[in-house]
Amino acid sequence: MRNALALSLLSALAGVILSVAPSPSASATSARQMQVPIHLRSIPGSGYVVVYLEISEDFNKLGVPQKLEDVPLTTIPVSRAGILQIKLPVTEEVLENTSSGLADYTFIAWFGNHLASSEASVPVAPEPGNDAAAMRGSIPTIMFSPFERATSQGVPAPKPPPCFYNAHGKSVEKTNLIGQMQDSAARGSKVEWEYSSEADSTFGVGVSNNPTKHFNESGSFTITNSISGSGGFTAGAGFNRFVYGHFYRQRYVGTAPQPFCSYHYKVKFVKSVGDSFSASGSAKHPPVDQYGQCSNDPNGVATMNANGGHWDRDRGKAKTYSSAATIFNLNVSGSTGYTDDIHIRYTDNTKHREYVCGNAQLPDAPILWSNDSQGN
Amino acid sequence: MRDRNMVRPGLAVIAAVSLAGLVSACSGQISGLVGNIGAGSSAGSPTTPGRPEDYTGFLANHTGRVVILKSAELLPAEGFRAPRLVHEAIEMGRVFATSDRDWPPTDPKLPLRNFTGYRIEPGREVKILYSVVGQKLGEYADAGLRVTVEVDGGRGTVDIISYAGTCIVSVLGHDCPEAFYNRVERVADRNS
Numbered sequence: 001m002r003n004a005l006a007l008s009l010l011s012a013l014a015g016v017i018l019s020v021a022p023s024p025s026a027s028a029t030s031a032r033q034m035q036v037p038i039h040l041r042s043i044p045g046s047g048y049v050v051v052y053l054e055i056s057e058d059f060n061k062l063g064v065p066q067k068l069e070d071v072p073l074t075t076i077p078v079s080r081a082g083i084l085q086i087k088l089p090v091t092e093e094v095l096e097n098t099s100s101g102l103a104d105y106t107f108i109a110w111f112g113n114h115l116a117s118s119e120a121s122v123p124v125a126p127e128p129g130n131d132a133a134a135m136r137g138s139i140p141t142i143m144f145s146p147f148e149r150a151t152s153q154g155v156p157a158p159k160p161p162p163c164f165y166n167a168h169g170k171s172v173e174k175t176n177l178i179g180q181m182q183d184s185a186a187r188g189s190k191v192e193w194e195y196s197s198e199a200d201s202t203f204g205v206g207v208s209n210n211p212t213k214h215f216n217e218s219g220s221f222t223i224t225n226s227i228s229g230s231g232g233f234t235a236g237a238g239f240n241r242f243v244y245g246h247f248y249r250q251r252y253v254g255t256a257p258q259p260f261c262s263y264h265y266k267v268k269f270v271k272s273v274g275d276s277f278s279a280s281g282s283a284k285h286p287p288v289d290q291y292g293q294c295s296n297d298p299n300g301v302a303t304m305n306a307n308g309g310h311w312d313r314d315r316g317k318a319k320t321y322s323s324a325a326t327i328f329n330l331n332v333s334g335s336t337g338y339t340d341d342i343h344i345r346y347t348d349n350t351k352h353r354e355y356v357c358g359n360a361q362l363p364d365a366p367i368l369w370s371n372d373s374q375g376n
Numbered sequence: 377m378r379d380r381n382m383v384r385p386g387l388a389v390i391a392a393v394s395l396a397g398l399v400s401a402c403s404g405q406i407s408g409l410v411g412n413i414g415a416g417s418s419a420g421s422p423t424t425p426g427r428p429e430d431y432t433g434f435l436a437n438h439t440g441r442v443v444i445l446k447s448a449e450l451l452p453a454e455g456f457r458a459p460r461l462v463h464e465a466i467e468m469g470r471v472f473a474t475s476d477r478d479w480p481p482t483d484p485k486l487p488l489r490n491f492t493g494y495r496i497e498p499g500r501e502v503k504i505l506y507s508v509v510g511q512k513l514g515e516y517a518d519a520g521l522r523v524t525v526e527v528d529g530g531r532g533t534v535d536i537i538s539y540a541g542t543c544i545v546s547v548l549g550h551d552c553p554e555a556f557y558n559r560v561e562r563v564a565d566r567n568s
Contacts, residue, residue, distance in 0.1 A: 301471045302432075303484060305421045308551035310541075311474035312561055314416030343417070343561065349551055353483060356474070363414060363434065 031094075033087040034124060037141040040081040040109050040116065047111035049076045050160055050260075051088060054104040054119070055097050056270070064171045064250050064271050070106050070163040070261070081111070083141065090124045100200060100224035101125040106163075107219070108262050109144055116144040117262035119205045121222035145207055145218040145263075163261035165252035168211065172249045176203065176269065177324040178276060178336035179243040180286040181344060182369045185376040187237050188350035194232040194343040195276040199225045201247070202318075203325045204332025207263035211251065215267065215330040223247070225272035233278060240285050245336070246273035249327070267327045293375030294357035299365060302356040304348040311356060312345040319359075319366035346370055406527060408439035411536035413501070414520070418564040420541035421475035422552050428462055428507040430476040433520045433538030436501040443496045444526040448506065451535060453563055456517035459508035459542050464491035464521070467503040475540075479507045504536060510544040515552070517541045517560050519567065539564035 038049065051073045056065035073089050094103045102121040109116045120142045178201060183191040202222040206215035235241075248271035254264050291297045304311055324334025346368075348354040354372055358365020413434035423429040437443045450461040463479045465488040473481060480488055488505065496502055504523070510516040520538035524531060541560035543552035 298470065302474045303471060303476060305475040305477055307549050308422045309475040310418075310420040310557050312418045312420075312557070312564075314565070345557075345561075347551075362472075363417065 031089040031091040034090050034122065035085050035087050036120070036122065036139050037083060037085055038107070038118070039083050039141050039143050040078070041144060041146050043081045043111045043114055043116075043147045045111055046077070046079045047109055049078055049086060050074075050108045050110070051076065051086075052106045052108070052163065053091075053094050053097060054106045056104070060167075060171070062171055062248055062271060064167070064248050066167040068165040068252055068266075070165075072159050072162060073105075075159060078109070088122060088124075094124055098125055100198070102200075102222050102224070104221065106262070107142065107144065108260075109147070110150075111147060113150050114147040115150040115262065116147045117207055117218045118142050118144040119219035119221055119268075121202065121220070142219055143217070145216040160260040164255040165266055166255055168251045168253035168265065171271070173246055173273070174249050174269070174325065175244045176201070176247050176334055177242055177321045178245045178334070179319065180241065180367060181235065181243055181278065182240040182286065182288065183235055183237060183346070184354055184370040184372050185238045186348075186350040186352065186354060186372040188348070189237050189354055189370065189372075190234060190347040190349065191236075191239060191370065192232060192234045192343075192345040192347075193243055193276060193278075194345060195245075195274075199272065199274075199336050200318075201225065201245070201269070201272055201334065201336040202320075203247070203269045203334040204327070204330075205266065205268040206327035206330045206332065207266050208328075209264045211253070211265050212328050215265075215328050217330060217332050218263075218266075220333070221268045221270070223269060223272045225274040232276065235278065239278075240288065241278040241281075241283065242286055243276055243278055245276045247271065247325070248273070269325060289357060289359075289369045289371075291357075293371050294355035294369065295373075295375070297357035299358055299360055300362035302362055304346060304354045304356065306348060306350060306352050306354075309348040309354070310345060312343050313363060313368065314343055344368055406439060406443075406525065406532040406534055408437070409443065409525065409532075409534040410436040410438060411520070411523070411534045413537075414539075415537040415567075416565055418539035418541065418557075418560050419474045420517075420543075420552065420557050420560060421477070422543050422545045422548065422550060423477060423510075424546065424548060425511050425513065425544050426509055427477065428479040428509055429459075429540075429542045430463075430473050430479065430481055430505055430507045431538055431540040432467065432472045432474060433504045433506065433536035434501060435496070435504060435523070435534065435536050437496040437498055439527060440498050441527050442498065445491055445494045445496070446524045446526055446531065447492065448504075448521045448523045450506075450508065451519040451522050451537075453517040453519045453539060453560065454567070455559070455563060456515065456541075457510075458518055459510045459516040461506060461518075461521075462509050463505075463507035465489065465505045466491060466494050467505045472503045473505060476505075481505075506538075508540070508542055510542055513544050513546060515541065515543045515556050517563070519564075537567075539567075
């Protein structure tokens, strides 16, 4: 709901919302459609947005797809760049290729001989109970990479051929930022990060025509962790650190010749290990509540009993971090929202009352902080 | 955790519809009243026999109409002995008790209003403080409250999901077993 409001506000400010439907020649006009906002960066004239369904295939032992097939779904004419609304076809093929209710769409915008690309995991079949970032509220605006000159002269009508990408090099395990956790300084207080079942993590995708350089962010991709191991940990008084998890990153290369496809190389995080751990004590600490202490926080204050009060929050909402992950030279944003069984639990075993507050209205704040009555 | 947005306000329509249209035929639950804000989460605390332990549930009114609170009963938590509900009140400020002790709670002193007859304006969310007791040593838990409300002169109910584990100990200062809270948490998750 808040996303929707924010989006409406953004749209109103931009003052340039334009709703466009797929062209009549598109093959999927009879399918259910889902309206999504896109942002095409500055370029003169008009063009097309080609919408593809990305299908992951040939998974290796780690569960990392070794092949990506982008199946064209529709071609949508657009009269200009900027913020637009387009309608995505939700065909049977789309619904057959979802993971945790999410379908992976890729987009190529053609304006003459310039192209830009994007990618998005869209909740076409939201699962009840899934409150994670990608599922909640409206879909965030799909951001395209900057326009670049292409080797071909635009998209062939009415529909381009499919695009294929193969894994290029081995999967690389990386640590990515997925959250933060803080506890009061009072001795006897305790905070637990419980990460034991499913989580949806969304990270930016990088595209480039060079295998290791000049990557641009091109939308985002959501991974569902289905490992049901325990990745939680417990921390004591005074703890304030970022929380990380391990993910596999894979680079893909387009199979030649595919002049109508996007950039030659695509890199994204395609597999979550399902663990979590805190940053080291010497690492940069997360900022604490901007209001100084919970008693000043206008978003609300939760109190916990002395001598054993517990408060356990299901962390359905996710906090997006602007530099959660890296793709070669590129910092990309990322967020982890939780589908089930993922919690932060505060315990007050001190002899005094403890407080919990957050960066948004309680009880559903993405970030929680705790302190004692002195604000420590 | 259930999506709060799944219960949409809907409710421009409601002005022209009778209460019967708001109440589900089978459960008596009123659409537009959102009581699952705390679903998937839980609270807990030890207390001594007969000493009130207090918890908070959340209720949002998206019916488009004024909702009047009438009465409450405790929702049992599957697999646990239920404590006895002894008090309810509305918490008025920014501060709410995930767990508190005694009635009314005094540390901190919370601004409270009477539960019965409290009017929830359209679009507002309220925090309901409720208090339970257990007489015997051991573990108790509840799933929150089933609240009877009045809307436009008719009555219906809403379940306010707020899982809470209360263990009765002989002397304060002894925490409940970790396994007890884990069990409460699992039940809360399973039913969210």
